[in-house]
Amino acid sequence: MGRRTEEPSSVESRYVWDLLAQELSKMVSKGVIQKAKLDSFHLPYYSPSAKELKDVIAAEGSFALDQLQITEITVNTNDKKAKGRLVSKWIRAVVESMLVNHFGEGIIDDLFEKFFKECGRLSIKGETESS
16 A cells, blocks of 8 residues: 655545544544543554655665556445445554554444444545546
């Protein structure tokens, strides 16, 4: 998983993570999780650009990169709910084990159901802007 732009803090790079953070914050305000737990949670995630990936491989020196092929995941539907479900499943696959380890399994289904609804409601910024 990477990003299209060279700017690591672009909206495209952080949009879904901001939505997930908002849903976790709502759980704090409802008393489902403790604020201290949220404050101590750090998600070790970074999505490199193609250039960054090439630079790291070249600098490390163990092998040479002859070709780098980027495959974009597209959602071929205008159905916001379907897009939201897809993004929710993608993010859940990436971070569920870290969330369970830090917050416990009890919040996961509820968190991702709310996250899915928010993703579906707002759609995906990068997806809707370029579609």
